[in-house]
Amino acid sequence: MTDRIRLTGVTKQFDSKAGGALALDSIDLSVRAGEIYGLIGRSGAGKSTLLRTINALERPSSGEVLVDGIDVGGLSAEELRRLRHKIGMVFQQFGLWSSRSVYDNIATPLKLAGWKQDAIRTRVAELLDFVGLGGKAFARPRQLSGGQKQRVGIARAIANRPSILLADEATSALDPQTTGDIVALLRSINEELGITIVVVSHEMDVISRLADRVSILSHGAVVESGDIHQILARPQHVETAALVAPYARTALTDADRQLLRSEHASRRISVVIDDSLVHDPLLSRLAREHGVDFAIIQGGVERVKRRPYGQLSLALHGADGDVDRFVAQLSERAEVAQW
Numbered sequence: 466m467t468d469r470i471r472l473t474g475v476t477k478q479f480d481s482k483a484g485g486a487l488a489l490d491s492i493d494l495s496v497r498a499g500e501i502y503g504l505i506g507r508s509g510a511g512k513s514t515l516l517r518t519i520n521a522l523e524r525p526s527s528g529e530v531l532v533d534g535i536d537v538g539g540l541s542a543e544e545l546r547r548l549r550h551k552i553g554m555v556f557q558q559f560g561l562w563s564s565r566s567v568y569d570n571i572a573t574p575l576k577l578a579g580w581k582q583d584a585i586r587t588r589v590a591e592l593l594d595f596v597g598l599g600g601k602a603f604a605r606p607r608q609l610s611g612g613q614k615q616r617v618g619i620a621r622a623i624a625n626r627p628s629i630l631l632a633d634e635a636t637s638a639l640d641p642q643t644t645g646d647i648v649a650l651l652r653s654i655n656e657e658l659g660i661t662i663v664v665v666s667h668e669m670d671v672i673s674r675l676a677d678r679v680s681i682l683s684h685g686a687v688v689e690s691g692d693i694h695q696i697l698a699r700p701q702h703v704e705t706a707a708l709v710a711p712y713a714r715t716a717l718t719d720a721d722r723q724l725l726r727s728e729h730a731s732r733r734i735s736v737v738i739d740d741s742l743v744h745d746p747l748l749s750r751l752a753r754e755h756g757v758d759f760a761i762i763q764g765g766v767e768r769v770k771r772r773p774y775g776q777l778s779l780a781l782h783g784a785d786g787d788v789d790r791f792v793a794q795l796s797e798r799a800e801v802a803q804w
């Protein structure tokens with residue numbers, strides 16, 4: 466797959482009287498055409514600033530941002546206008562014009578892009594249908610719920626048929642049920658319209674339901690990047706583990722281990738569960754072959770984007786040599802930690 470977006474050495478230093486903030490620190494990152502890419506991190510980590518460098522709402526202090534191979538830093542005002550037609554954006558607080566109808570909110574970017582009245586009418590009707598707001602064309606934003614407002618924001622962002630959609634905390638102002646509806650809408654925009662999406666959130670739950678790949682930001686730097694399943698099942702950086710832990714309650718914390726050690730005197734292991742261990746009954750087969758019994762003492766298996774991930778922690782019972790051989794063979798096929 467080709468890179469739709471590529472950032473190389475992107476640094477952003479804000480000047481301020483209080484000394485200035487290094488919002489982005491040497492970011493290297495690429496987003497492939499057609500994928501959903503997640504950016505996650507705590508408040509102030511630099512997510513919004515990073516997102517805004519992609520449509521040149523922020524200019525990096527140094528480094529390069531390429532969109533479809535074009536350096537956005539070197540564009541004239543006219544070229545920038547055209548770039549922004551290619552890149553839609555949705556915001557946490559929706560960013561609607563409150564005095565304009567739903568129709569006008571969606572039609573405005575089309576008018577600015579030079580669409581004809583008839584084409585605008587047809588396109589707005591099609592968009593309202595797509596986002597599930599048929600019949601609301603003449604409502605005002607204040608008459609809509611938060612979820613409906615975000616649907617308008619999304620319809621407006623994709624009106625010009627962009628190839629990229631930037632979503633900045635698009636669900637953070639919404640309740641869990643509405644969040645689920647907006648997540649589903651964003652997924653259908655990606656799958657049905659083929660739009661590449663970069664989604665910023667501080668919630669792993671939202672990122673895990675949307676993103677194919679993800680970068681974790683901390684203090685302006687990317688501390689870890691990877692496939693969403695790998696990040697959930699095997700977080701490497703302490704910041705990632707902290708974001709994953711409350712969501713994926715299957716991995717053990719140090720405190721869990723301490724408690725479990727006091728409760729289970731036998732040998733203990735944790736096994737990362739992924740597709741291979743779900744489709745092949747390896748655990749029970751090896752246990753039977755080596756005459757080892759196990760008790761599951763913590764963990765679980767969940768599914769993200771139709772693929773399983775998780776961890777099981779086991780207390781092993783059997784003769785020392787048998788347990789050794791069981792662990793050795795299991796380790797050849799699965800990721801095993803003894804503790």
Ligand SMILES: Nc1ncnc2c1ncn2[C@@H]1O[C@H](COP(=O)(O)OP(=O)(O)OP(=O)(O)O)[C@@H](O)[C@H]1O
Nearest residue numbers: 479481486488506507508509510511512513514515
């Ligand atoms: N226009 C600005 N001027 C000065 N500092 C800024 C500006 N915009 C952002 N910053 C600073 O840059 C850092 C990164 O901010 P950013 O908003 O990108 O983080 P974030 O991860 O999106 O956080 P949040 O989720 O709270 O929005 C913060 O320290 C912030 O205070």
